[in-house]
Structure formats: structure tokens, C-alpha cells
Amino acid sequence: MSSLGFRTDLALLADSGSVVEDRGTHLVVRSPENPSYFWGNFLLLAEPPVPGGEKEVVAAFHTEFPQADHVSIGIDVADLTDESRAAFEAAGLTVDVATVLTAQRLDPPREVEADVRALEGEDDWEARARLSQQLYPSTSEQAFMTYARQKNAQERRLVDAGRGQRFGAFVDGALVSTAGVFVTQEGVARFQSVETHPDHRRRGLATAVVHAAGQHALDRLGVHTLVIVADTDGDAIGIYRRLGFADAERQLMMEKRSGEWAGLDG
Incomplete structure (x- = not known):
């Protein structure tokens, strides 16, 4: 492939x-x-x-x-x-x-007014599912939450296996931005589902969680290449490029x- x-x-x-x-x-x-x-x-x-x-x-x-x-x-x-x-x-x-982008190192982000840390325990992961659901209100809450909780279960298997972690930015105790990163093969890690609540965008929070997750992979998981995928015409690709990601291919x-x-x- x-x-x-x-x-x-x-x-x-x-x-x-x-x-x-x-x-x-x-x-x-x-x-x-x-x-x-x-x-x-x-x-x-x-x-x-x-x-x-x-x-x-x-x-x-x-x-x-x-x-x-x-x-x-x-x-x-x-x-x-x-x-x-x-x-x-x-x-x-x-x-x-x-667009698929890669990086071997990350540029530091600006400071943000949030607690940026790895998700811990049931409450944090449920908050992640709720954040996702709030971004897509056109689908019924029941159907979307079933999907989101199963997605959490898949990621948590990777976390439990020591393959990576999902980080979140918490403002006044509420999860408002999140990004996950997991090892796919020796030396390579892939980001998953970078999401930020609409009321908290353009405050540097997505940049902060992507940096925290990526730096965790580089420092703790023996990773030398980070991989992330973005809409070619979307806003997020600019965030990733400013962190040091460079275009690698199209998907x-x-x-x-x-x-x-x-x-x-x-």
C-alpha cells in the first residue's frame, strides 16, 4: 500500500x-x-x-x-x-x-488559558463523546452517542496497550478541545480526531492539544515521525503547518x- x-x-x-x-x-x-x-x-x-x-x-x-x-x-x-x-x-x-502531513519535531505553541492533559477515567472519556456529539447536532443524540462511545472503546484499547494517548484542553473543568495520537508501526504515530467546541475556537486550544499529544509520542513512545490528515481547504491544516507539519501526500x-x-x- x-x-x-x-x-x-x-x-x-x-x-x-x-x-x-x-x-x-x-x-x-x-x-x-x-x-x-x-x-x-x-x-x-x-x-x-x-x-x-x-x-x-x-x-x-x-x-x-x-x-x-x-x-x-x-x-x-x-x-x-x-x-x-x-x-x-x-x-x-x-x-x-x-492532505497527509508529517513532522519529525514540533514548534512550541503559544500559552493557552486551559489545563492541557491526557484523558483519565470514565468521566473524561464520556466528556470526549459529548464534545463530539455537540459538534454534529443534526444526528440524533442516541445514535451519535452510541457511535462515539464505541469509538472511545476502540481508542481506549490502544491506550491500555501503551500505544498512545488522547489529550484534552479543559476550561473551567470542561473538555473543549481534544486530540489523540497512537503508534502505528515502529517510529511512526498517527493523530486521530482533533476536535474543538465552536465556542472555544481560535484561542490556540487545538494547537495546544495537538502539540501535547505529539510531544508525548516523540518523548515517551519512541516516535520519530508524526502523521496527521487534514481537509486540504480546511482551517485545521494551517494549525498543523504552523506547528511544523509539512505536506507529504494526498489521500x-x-x-x-x-x-x-x-x-x-x-
Whole structure:
């Protein structure tokens, strides 16, 4: 697999309880305990389909995941031809080419008015799930919290195995920003789910938690390369570049959301 983004994705998924099945031309990734996790239940193609085969790829997803309220398909290439992109979009998918960034050291952030530390115990992890839910109010609280708690369970398996940690910024005792980082292979660690409450953005908190998590990996986990993925046109990529991350590659991901997940953004 050429993509560093997908390679680190799969390593964390497999080590936290997901199942990866090799179909020859593609991989099927399943998270049986968390079927609403879009990028825990997806197809990963080695290369784009032949022209006209885009609908067959979408049909293959539905065959593998007949109960899913989403379609998630990755391809181990940096981008699509205009014709293939148009065909996937005609099949109802949104095509996203994200940016994978890497760093070997981090520049120090400015000081923030918050307590930045690793998450500890049930209350902290429940607060992390609640923070995520507040960012996506279009999905019902029950459905989203089921997803978020299962996502926590997967990450906590990695924490318990000594593979990494999730850090949070607490303001007046409330968790308002968070970032996780976990070792994927010797010397390499991947960030997961950097999230900040809308009322606390542009205060340096995301920068602080990413720095704290990354420095923990560099200092405590024997890591020499940090990997993070960002929307190419989003605000977060500027935060990561200011910390010292540099663009390394592109990661091609496509998805379609339906049911109560249709309004979920991000």
C-alpha cells in the first residue's frame, strides 16, 4: 500500500478491533461493534476501477454492508481522472482529496488559558463523546452517542496497550478541545480526531492539544515521525503547518451519507 494515510489508518483499525479482509483487488474493512463508523466500515481499492466501473464499486459496497446508512470508499492513489471523479459523483458520492502531513519535531505553541492533559477515567472519556456529539447536532443524540462511545472503546484499547494517548484542553473543568495520537508501526504515530467546541475556537486550544499529544509520542513512545490528515481547504491544516507539519501526500476518500447521518458534516 503506497498511501501513508491509509497504511496508518488500517494499522490503528486492526489493532483496535476492526477486521480487514483481502478481496484481491480491494480490502474490506469492518468494525462490527460500530457499524455507524464511516471510516471503520469501508472498501479500499488498490487502484481506480476501469472506466464505467464506478457503479459496480458502489454496488460492491452495498453487497458487503447491506445495512449501512453510508457508503465509504478509499482508493490507494492520490487523485482521480476527471471522468472517474464525475462518474463517482454521479453515483451520489462526495469525492475528497485530503492532505497527509508529517513532522519529525514540533514548534512550541503559544500559552493557552486551559489545563492541557491526557484523558483519565470514565468521566473524561464520556466528556470526549459529548464534545463530539455537540459538534454534529443534526444526528440524533442516541445514535451519535452510541457511535462515539464505541469509538472511545476502540481508542481506549490502544491506550491500555501503551500505544498512545488522547489529550484534552479543559476550561473551567470542561473538555473543549481534544486530540489523540497512537503508534502505528515502529517510529511512526498517527493523530486521530482533533476536535474543538465552536465556542472555544481560535484561542490556540487545538494547537495546544495537538502539540501535547505529539510531544508525548516523540518523548515517551519512541516516535520519530508524526502523521496527521487534514481537509486540504480546511482551517485545521494551517494549525498543523504552523506547528511544523509539512505536506507529504494526498489521500483519496469518497463517501455518501443517508438517513439521519445525511446532515453530518465532517
